[in-house]
Amino acid sequence: MRSIRSISAPVLLAAALVMSGCASLGPDVSAPPEPVEAALRQAGVPVSSLAAVAFPLDAPGTGLRLNADRPMAPASTMKTLTAVVALDRLGPNSRGQTQLLAAGEVRDGRLEAPLILKGGGDADLDWAALWAMLREVRERHGIRELAGGIVVDRGLFTPARLDIGAPPFDEQPEFPYNVIPDALHLNGSLLRYDLWADDRGLTVRPFPQFGALAIDTSAVRLNDKPCKDWEGAWQPPRFEALPEGGGRLVLAGEFPRGCQVSQSLNVLDRQWGTAQALRQLWGELGGALTGDIREGATPEGARVLAQHLDRPLAELLRPVMKSSDNALARLLFLRLGASVAQPGEDTRQAAARAVREWFSARNVDATGLVLDNGSGLSRTERATAQQLAALLEASARGAHGPELLAALPVAGVDGTLSRRMKGTAAEARARMKTGTLRDVVALAGYVPDSSGKTWIVVAIVNDTQAMKARPAIDALVDWVARR
The missing domain is CATH 3.40.710.10 (DD-peptidase/beta-lactamase superfamily)
Known part of the structure; x- marks a missing residue:
């Protein structure tokens, strides 16, 4: 046997x-x-x-x-x-990349043609990485003024902006798990918000604070629910682009009194947010931006000034x-x-x-x-x-x-x-x-x-x-x- x-x-x-x-x-x-x-x-x-x-x-x-x-x-x-x-x-070992390219020559620190920010499916492009790339352009290449503005190229994928017009998957489209990426995917299309409430109301502070973003919490009601259940009566925020480049974020729903939460959200128009970050970071590096920031394609012959790679695929x-x-x-x-x-x-x-x-x-x-x-x-x-x-x-x-x-x-x-x-x-x-x-x-x-x-x-x-x-x-x- x-x-x-x-x-x-x-x-x-x-x-x-x-x-x-x-x-x-x-x-x-x-x-x-x-x-x-x-x-x-x-x-x-x-x-x-x-x-x-x-x-x-x-x-x-x-x-x-x-x-x-x-x-x-x-x-x-x-x-x-x-x-x-x-x-x-x-x-x-495949890696996504982000590039900053120049579509023309630099004369006396002035770039007449646009600076190109080209997305390549880079999963790790955060605020710090973008700042480092801009610093390389500013210091290694001696560029002081971007007279031709900045072109944001998201064209690696077709269509370039899958998020525009997409029906929400569920009732929480602004939370990280629902982000629909594009080829730029800057900071995961997220911005962190610190929210806290006392008896006077809700206070919200974004981090980092880019541009002129006004946050309206007047429609938020306070309740006495446990802080862990803060999402229960939350309603999706609404973003409005304002004249002169500003923006307004309107919050609604309910939030627990005495609660403090830090949450990353996808609530801003991503091109608006990208433009605000580029303007502020370039200005902090001592650069001048006299042209506009727009979406478009990379011109033939543009040369790479700075590059960022994400982690290997594995x-x-x-x-x-x-x-x-x-x-x-x-x-x-x-x-x-x-x-x-x-x-x-x-x-x-x-x-x-x-x-x-x-x-x-x-x-x-x-x-x-x-x-x-x-x-x-x-x-x-x-x-x-x-x-x-x-x-x-x-x-x-x-x-x-x-x-x-x-x-x-x-x-x-x-x-x-x-x-x-x-x-x-x-x-x-x-x-x-x-x-x-x-x-x-x-x-x-x-x-x-x-x-x-x-x-x-x-x-x-x-x-x-x-x-x-x-x-x-x-x-x-x-x-x-x-x-």
């Missing part, structure tokens, strides 16, 4: 599935493992709302497949798709995956599209084409795959559990699998999994991307079993009670980790 240790992982899995009510290892198993099914029953979520795939990396033809080919809303597990394809197509994936940074994922999706786009082609469509070509090259069926912005913050994006599992398998076998693995949250340790699966067999071992939207919860990643073999696990629940089903997909991960 063979010892338990000599029995292969597929045989053990087959036995476990039989004991849990799964009669076969076919592509559509009739029931999930018993712990998962029990958690679904407790959540009031039918098994039909769950799509799941789980198999050992060294035995991809075995394992659990439940509704595996059903297109599902994947939420942020879609970021794994953007990450894997970007790593392969752009390379782990490093940028850490906040994308561990913190589920939507704006950064969208930016990388657009960078992917820009790398393959034909002249005039919509950058998002080019990115979707690159993804489908990647799938085709690896013989992965893309039927039912719907791509929007690559972040999962979408009501239209769809993927099957089998597609995400095939993606993860290809990544693990490819040249850049270690980069993806290092970026994924670790169960019970960090990122969006820091508080989940503690005390389970998966704690500090499973590395998985989470996904959460209204009516969606999901996990996708790698889970070592008790013998140390790596499994690929994908689980997606689409249901009106999906949030209650999170323990069920955690139970699936724990079940695999105990095999």
